[in-house]
Amino acid sequence: MSRQASGFRAWVYQRITAVLLLLFFVYLLSTLSFAPPADFVAWVEWLSQPLVRIGLLIFVGALLLHSWVGVRDAIIDYVHPLGLRITALTLLALWLIGTGLWVLTILG
Amino acid sequence: MKFRVYRYDPESGQKPHMQDYDIETFRGMMLRDALKAIKAQDETFAFRHSCGEGVCGSDGVNVNGTNKLACVTPIADLKEPVEVRPFPGRPVIRDLVVDMTQFYEQYKAIEPWLKRKEPTPEQEILQSPADRDKLDGLYECIMCGCCSTFCPSFWWNPEKFLGPQALLSAWRFLADSRDQAKDERLDFLEGPYKLFRCHSIMNCVEVCPKGLNPTKAIGHIKELMLKKAV
Ligand code: SF4
Ligand code: SF4
Ligand code: FES
Numbered sequence: 001m002s003r004q005a006s007g008f009r010a011w012v013y014q015r016i017t018a019v020l021l022l023l024f025f026v027y028l029l030s031t032l033s034f035a036p037p038a039d040f041v042a043w044v045e046w047l048s049q050p051l052v053r054i055g056l057l058i059f060v061g062a063l064l065l066h067s068w069v070g071v072r073d074a075i076i077d078y079v080h081p082l083g084l085r086i087t088a089l090t091l092l093a094l095w096l097i098g099t100g101l102w103v104l105t106i107l108g
Numbered sequence: 109m110k111f112r113v114y115r116y117d118p119e120s121g122q123k124p125h126m127q128d129y130d131i132e133t134f135r136g137m138m139l140r141d142a143l144k145a146i147k148a149q150d151e152t153f154a155f156r157h158s159c160g161e162g163v164c165g166s167d168g169v170n171v172n173g174t175n176k177l178a179c180v181t182p183i184a185d186l187k188e189p190v191e192v193r194p195f196p197g198r199p200v201i202r203d204l205v206v207d208m209t210q211f212y213e214q215y216k217a218i219e220p221w222l223k224r225k226e227p228t229p230e231q232e233i234l235q236s237p238a239d240r241d242k243l244d245g246l247y248e249c250i251m252c253g254c255c256s257t258f259c260p261s262f263w264w265n266p267e268k269f270l271g272p273q274a275l276l277s278a279w280r281f282l283a284d285s286r287d288q289a290k291d292e293r294l295d296f297l298e299g300p301y302k303l304f305r306c307h308s309i310m311n312c313v314e315v316c317p318k319g320l321n322p323t324k325a326i327g328h329i330k331e332l333m334l335k336k337a338v
Binding site (some may be wrong): 006007008010011012060073076078 | 261264265297298299300301302303305306307330333334337
């Protein structure tokens, strides 16, 4: 049985990314409050650890996916004219992809 | 006791307005009795009712901002002036009488009957007491519409989102050990609209006069989808 696409899958993505976001938030909050990098050099060093980089990449990926599903839901609820809806969804997608690429260039 | 009631007669050409009534109360008076008293004062006033005991589901109205079944709502609990309006989001036919067509269409869409793949037996299809218990909290729905017409997701998409009543009923058949169309039913519910417009706002649970919990039923449907997917 295939249960693909926009309804069920979007809901599952939403749940999984919510957990990832929560975990990473807890991690971020605890490191930044117990051992905050003191200066720019320390920040760069912190960011160059492979685990932090991977974590950050997953976090940004989850954040973008989570936003896509969430804002898409709001658009489906409130924006009914088809043209306007397609425009809104396209803009949202472009903006999220742009943000993703931007983060990649910073971390890359 | 003071009542402010929504009045609208599309044929009159007048705009909808609120009209005040003062009625005499008695001990144990229900909102339906009050509406009947208003009707006795002013026979142009229209509302639906029948059984008078919370069974037929025909006298759902919006009272002081929430949907209630008039015949089981004691007026002693209501703040004055009691504002009575038709169900929100529904086209008004006249005064408190609304067009519930979309609500019934959504119920019809979930195919609310037992489906068998095996040939139907000569006798009843037996069910264990434990399986029968799974239908409690589901079969009691009287289709009053209090829930669906108080659900924001149903206001925005009444033609595509099934709404809490139909979803509760969808689960009622998914949960039934005698039903043999689970996969079909789940496939039908897929897509962004029919089920997944529900954002667990829980307005439905708050207003159900039968104390049913559509949000929980919706959660069960999602769980079952998850179970089938992994
Ligand atoms: S929980 Fe879902 S079905 Fe119930 S009122 Fe909220 S959105 Fe509607
Ligand atoms: S679930 Fe409750 S509120 Fe909704 S239609 Fe059934 S009885 Fe009425
Ligand atoms: S009159 Fe039948 S439910 Fe109220």
